[in-house]
Amino acid sequence: DIQMTQSPSSLSASVGDRVIITCRASQGISNSLAWYQHKPGKVPRLLIYAASTLQSGVSSRFSGSGSGTGFTLTISSLRPEDVGSYYCQKYNNAPLAFGGGTRVEIK
Amino acid sequence: EVQLVESGGGLVKPGGSLRLSCVASGLTFTNHGLNWVRQAPGKGLEWVSFISTGSSYIFYADSVKGRFTISRDNAKNSVYLQMDSLRDEDTATYYCTTTGYGDLYSLIWGRGTLVTVSS
Numbered sequence: 001d002i003q004m005t006q007s008p009s010s011l012s013a014s015v016g017d018r019v020i021i022t023c024r025a026s027q028g029i030s031n032s033l034a035w036y037q038h039k040p041g042k043v044p045r046l047l048i049y050a051a052s053t054l055q056s057g058v059s060s061r062f063s064g065s066g067s068g069t070g071f072t073l074t075i076s077s078l079r080p081e082d083v084g085s086y087y088c089q090k091y092n093n094a095p096l097a098f099g100g101g102t103r104v105e106i107k
Numbered sequence: 108e109v110q111l112v113e114s115g116g117g118l119v120k121p122g123g124s125l126r127l128s129c130v131a132s133g134l135t136f137t138n139h140g141l142n143w144v145r146q147a148p149g150k151g152l153e154w155v156s157f158i159s160t161g162s163s164y165i166f167y168a169d170s171v172k173g174r175f176t177i178s179r180d181n182a183k184n185s186v187y188l189q190m191d192s193l194r195d196e197d198t199a200t201y202y203c204t205t206t207g208y209g210d211l212y213s214l215i216w217g218r219g220t221l222v223t224v225s226s
Binding site for chain 1: 142144151152153154157166167168169202207210211212213214216217218219
């Protein structure tokens with residue numbers, strides 16, 4: 001089965017910083033990658049699918065890129081409301097594995 | 108407004124069974140595949156199972172294969188997760204999600220239902 005590895009596992013950045021989270025697949029998955037945001041006490045939310053397509057209603061501060069085995073989620077200018085955990089997920093076929101998650105905090 | 112509402116969680120002893128339900132509203136249910144995703148306390152998200160629109164395709168995570176059974180009733184806009192032979196490590200909040208159109212990622216999420224397996 002394909003494994004998904006995220007890095008870093010946690011980060012602390014200042015408001016306004018550019019934040020980059022990486023996700024690596026153990027085998028190629030084309031562009032079948034989604035990113036989710038999970039804020040404390042809230043329900044997870046889809047941010048990006050097909051590696052780079054922004055889900056409707058999601059702030060344009062979020063962007064995704066990559067294909068094959070390497071992917072990134074970028075927050076162009078970090079805001080306090082972005083605090084939470086971020087997960088990548090491969091969905092080209094089952095099992096639909098998630099990465100281990102990245103916890104984002106404000107410095 | 109699209110809504111998914113899970114129910115059926117609770118406290119169960121190891122080796123016991125539980126059946127989760129999820130009712131959808133505000134969408135054309137038969138257009139969407141459905142996933143169950145769980146999150147154990149203090150852990151990350153874990154995909155559990157998928158069922159296609161017409162129930163032709165069903166997949167499970169290795170961790171639940173042979174113990175969990177997913178099903179859906181399109182007439183009732185509902186999806187179910189029958190969980191048997193429960194283990195301590197199955198303790199988690201279980202989320203019902205719809206998939207994207209023609210894809211397998213989780214588009215809409217329910218609020219989740221907590222399952223606690225403990226003696």
